Amino acid sequence: MAIDWDRRTCARKGHVTYAPDDPRLRIRLHADTALGEVWRCLRCGDFVLGDPHGSGPAAEAPLVPRGKVLRDLFVLRFLAVERAVRGVFIVLVAVAVWKFSNSQDAVRRLFEEYLDVLRPVFKHFHYDLDHSPVVGTIQKTFGYKHSTLLLVAGLLLAYALVEIIEAVGLWYAKRWAEYLTVVATAAFLPLEIYELTEHISALKITTLVLNILAVLYIAVTKRLFGLRGGRRAFDEERRSASLLEVEESAGVLV
Numbered sequence: 001m002a003i004d005w006d007r008r009t010c011a012r013k014g015h016v017t018y019a020p021d022d023p024r025l026r027i028r029l030h031a032d033t034a035l036g037e038v039w040r041c042l043r044c045g046d047f048v049l050g051d052p053h054g055s056g057p058a059a060e061a062p063l064v065p066r067g068k069v070l071r072d073l074f075v076l077r078f079l080a081v082e083r084a085v086r087g088v089f090i091v092l093v094a095v096a097v098w099k100f101s102n103s104q105d106a107v108r109r110l111f112e113e114y115l116d117v118l119r120p121v122f123k124h125f126h127y128d129l130d131h132s133p134v135v136g137t138i139q140k141t142f143g144y145k146h147s148t149l150l151l152v153a154g155l156l157l158a159y160a161l162v163e164i165i166e167a168v169g170l171w172y173a174k175r176w177a178e179y180l181t182v183v184a185t186a187a188f189l190p191l192e193i194y195e196l197t198e199h200i201s202a203l204k205i206t207t208l209v210l211n212i213l214a215v216l217y218i219a220v221t222k223r224l225f226g227l228r229g230g231r232r233a234f235d236e237e238r239r240s241a242s243l244l245e246v247e248e249s250a251g252v253l254v
């Protein structure tokens with residue numbers, strides 16, 4: 001991918017500079033120019049004019065996500081937004097089901113009245129409303145018990161809550177949220193596949209593909225369940241990608 005996440009982030013949030021105490025390391029990040037002092041940005045690597053944003057031992061330098069680690073953060077935030085939107089939508093559906101459960105009879109009466117008015121009109125066009133599949137489906141929902149509808153609304157709400165918790169956790173790159181997303185999403189995959197056997201739609205296929213990719217992507221890149229060395233390897237990767245670490249090992253080699 002040609003997108004330079006480091007420079008993009010720096011353009012949006014500004015550079016991050018740091019003056020390490022270790023003079024061998026310091027010299028690799030610092031230069032004096034005709035315009036004044038410049039320090040290397042820990043994210044994009046550019047030299048930035050002005051005082052460093054922080055200073056101290058190299059070990060206490062901020063761990064700035066960059067490169068692949070930063071790209072993964074962007075992907076997670078995209079998934080977070082997708083989940084938040086889905087969560088809010090499902091809450092709305094749950095509220096609609098709950099409202100419908102409370103006024104089922106009133107809605108049914110209104111529907112029957114409309115049906116009585118429309119029946120002759122449709123008859124004129126040789127369309128029998130009483131044998132229409134759409135009308136049949138709607139009439140079937142009137143037959144659902146109040147308790148069944150409440151249960152459906154409750155389950156939808158619980159599902160929406162999981163999606164919203166996932167969204168918040170993924171946004172802040174919390175490891176528990178990555179586990180929750182992988183487990184909860186994978187748990188619903190069989191249901192989504194079953195749904196497809198009932199009725200195929202573009203939205204369902206897109207959702208299924210996105211969810212399978214999300215599960216694989218998070219599990220592999222975040223090294224969940226001990227994959228590819230697990231947590232330790234993940235932390236190692238984050239640290240070794242940091243510019244200070246890169247310069248430090250370069251300094252040792254020179």
Ligand SMILES: [Zn+2]
Pocket residue numbers: 006010014015016041042043044045046
């Ligand atoms: Zn920068």
